[in-house]
Amino acid sequence: MVSILAQEQSGQYATHDVTNQPPPLAPYDASEDTALFEGLRREGAGWAEEGIRRLGLRAGSVEAQEWGDLANRHEPELRTHDRYGHRVDEVEFHPSWHHLMRVAVAEGLAGAPWADERPGAHVARTAGGLVWGHAEAGHGCPTSMTYAAVPVLRRQPELAKVYEPLLTSREYDPELRVPTEKRGLLAGMGMTEKQGGSDVRTNTTMATPTAEPGVYTLRGHKWFTSAPMCDVFLVLAQAPGGLSCFLVPRVLPDGSRNTFRIQRLKDKLGNRSNASSEPEFDGTVAWLVGPEGRGVKTIIEMVNCTRLDCVMSSATLMRKTLVEAGHHVRHRSAFGARLIDQPLMRNVLADLALESEAATTLTLRLAGAADRAVRGADADGTETAFRRIATAVGKYWVTKRGPAFTAEALECLGGNGYVEESGMPRHYREAPLLSIWEGSGNVNALDVLRALSREPGTAEALFAELALAQGADARLDTAVTRLKGLLATGSEAGARRLVELMALTLQGSLLVRHAPAAIADAFCASRLSGDWGHAFGTLPDAADLDGILGRALPGAMAAH
Template identity: 65%
Template sequence: MEATTHTVTNQPPPLVGYDVFSSDRALTEAVDRHTAPELLDGVREGLAALGRTAGSAQAQEWGFQANENPPKLRTHDRYGHRIDEVEFHPAWHRLLGKAVSSGLTDAWGQPAGHVRRAAGFLVWTQVEAGHGCPLSMTHAAVPALRTDPVLAAEWEPRLTSHLYEQELRPAALKPGALFGMGMTEKQGGSDVRANTTSAVPLDAEGEYVLTGHKWFCSAPMCDGFLVLAQAPGGLTCFLVPRVLPDGTRNVFAIQRLKDKLGNRSNASSEVEFDGTWARRVGEEGRGVRTIIEMVAATRLDCAVGAAALMRQAVAQATHHAAHRSAFGGKLIDKPLMRNVLADLALESEAATTLALRLASAYDSDTEEERAFLRLAVPAAKYWTTKRCTPVAAEALECLGGNGYVEESGMPRLLREAPLNSIWEGSGNVQALDVLRALQREPQALNAFLQEVGKARGADHRLDGAIKNLLTELADLDGIEARARRLVERMALVLQGSLLVRWAPPEVADAFCASRLGGDWGAAFGTLPHTLDLGRIVDRARADVTG
């Protein structure tokens, strides 16, 4: 009998052909919880359709293609004319087109619009995260533009359109438009008040010319950008279109594309303005206040994006463990591997539950919910994005050597994981933002504590953590140096409160025991062995048969 030299056994099948939305219990339950009953069927139907596409082999191939073929800068055409265009692989445009047609830039003013969009963003980001950048900025530009009713009337229908067109031409002639932003400069970074880009008024109608640069300008092929520049009255927000109404190109010189650790499919660029036409948005000198609503919305998307990456990492890890055998049984049934998977699942569910709670606050738009968001968004952005990288790394390790190979998709998740912690203000910026809110907006702390207090008395470990947090908040000595520790505790207490109220008992118990009760090691897989870890892992698995 002839020997066989290459028989493939004990290799898990690819996680493909499943509904990314419907197989995510934490997400579906959050959508049910935060959506009015009369809207729920329609919302779930749309999200399930997007989930099936996200789990398809075709969509996953688009994700690989977009990252294996990064964008290319074309500064000049063959005749030497300056064109400043970025060439993307067709997969990038297919991903963007599906996202736009699914309403991922359309939430403002829609019933349950933010919950639906956040859930969709969480689902679709699991296919490929890079193209989420223009989606997020386009969605977030709407509240900033609303400070100028004329601009909002002109641009909002374009930004909320469900039609995508990639060509650069006057926005008025396109069925839909995408927006970017340019805030940071090389000398200032997050300190935008150090910006040097100048804005000189052309008339009394809000037209200016800009001269200067932007150190980070993502998605430079968007149709318009909100940027900050120094006007005679101080730092001001401006709208910069890529193409002027007469069809000529605005001065938008792309100097280079950034060579980034991850997020390879997305073009992040350095741009120069030299007599660039712009329209003022809001009053002179109030640029930060004008653009801050856009920043807050994109920060929420950072938290949603981190939850998406964690969810995909957990889905891949649990899928692998359910199909891979070692030492006489399935990996998923081994007590130590089950502990690791359950620990990862807790982090993922806590992030998802928190992200959807924040989205629901945007849908409510009451004074109390706005005050709650003022503290909860930077706290959530700080903590969930910090947790994303260790989750991705541990999930990769669950696949062993297979996880270290590009074909598994896990290295891309790991490279992508740190981005959301850096984008729209890194950890220190978020922590300092929380301190400012605590010092200047007492109603924000009241709203936060009211939300957390809804679970008081349900778990003694949560109660103890709330008490310790109140003690920490009462001590302002050396508060800036302690800011990260404080914000971490705020985020954990908020997550614990939400899970105690809404998650299954085994999930809430494990979270409170480990994250709040101190029965946890310094690495994943150190949960108390007496917990019901099997149910936590089963809940986290992606169902490829549904």
């Protein structure tokens, strides 16, 4: 009688031969994106190309991809007290989180651009985020808030003098210590409260002046404060003169812990590597930033910066999941042919590629406007006005497209994409956050209306940008005319329709001016002339799928 072991060794019972499965994607080059480098050069940061390519190889490395996986599998843990009962309010992270943060800060993805005098430094940071985000999304939260805190602190020069050199440092120093004794700092923000959410004017946290000018004590409870292990926070609270902005350090100058009681960490849908918390203030020491009663106006520059990062992060998720889907279909066969060679799958991928390029191109245009605006390279104010309205438009539209995009990319992998090991479920859970963070869809759509009605020059700046492509594509010209009519007759209830058309005409104009004909034609045909279905993969028959895929997924991946 033949033993079971002998039968297994002979292959009689072998059922686990692996065939028709793609090899691991990593290592790969996360910067292999033609549209990204074209935008980088166009927006004045071509000097950063070598560094972005180097970062792309690191982001796509086996090591960095594993860091991203581990940081999300081993979530941060709250430790409210030490073993002796002392209140410590610390959050412990897996070492992979610290590896990710160390690279991000060293590569200038936090506050470093504010200390870089080269034109295009803010564009280079955005391009770096588009690439390094392939490794992991959650740690982009503290780097984004740190980046956005610097222009706000500049409203209070004596505070900026102390903290800005540390916020712009490229050294990651995660220990809780006196800020001025550290090699580098991270910043967070605490705006929302449970009774108001985005309606921060209903905040009830109170700020009481002390005998020392500019110093207050806070009492209240914040509802959604991410990255609670940051060193300093920008916080909104009600002072005697109204809602005001304050700087709250975790550790005071004398070395004592400021009162920052973390009540709990949020159990979130996604973004699970990043701790989000509910801190309680009770006698918490804070320094006033900007005038009393002008808190929203003071902190709004932070919001402009973080909204750009929401657009960037959505574009990054699109590109990452497109690459994952393209890799799978290149190596997977079904019904006698590779998936990449099947016409309907090519239509799906090409449609996703269009969306991805439009998002990346818009992101870099917004970054270019921001760079010129903050550097004062905007003599007539046009770029500042364009940045104001186009960032809100981009935040609304690109982040709205993210969940549908990642779902379609996941579906390209079939059942494999629904399994956690693929990484696609993590990307899918991450996508909705970016539409919610820094104002949900309604908040952003209404903000566009507010800008149009209250801030002179915003509509003119938008239409001046669209006019640069006038006459290049009749479908785009017709859509711009329709936009002007909608702008003249639109209502608050129709704000989403208006902002969607703004976004599509803006993306279309950028692609008509800068992308190859295959990209621009397919975008205008599908997004602007109505020859498009309600799901990805419904590009018209005339679309140049080979041209689109050859640009988005170069090499053998696009071979037909």
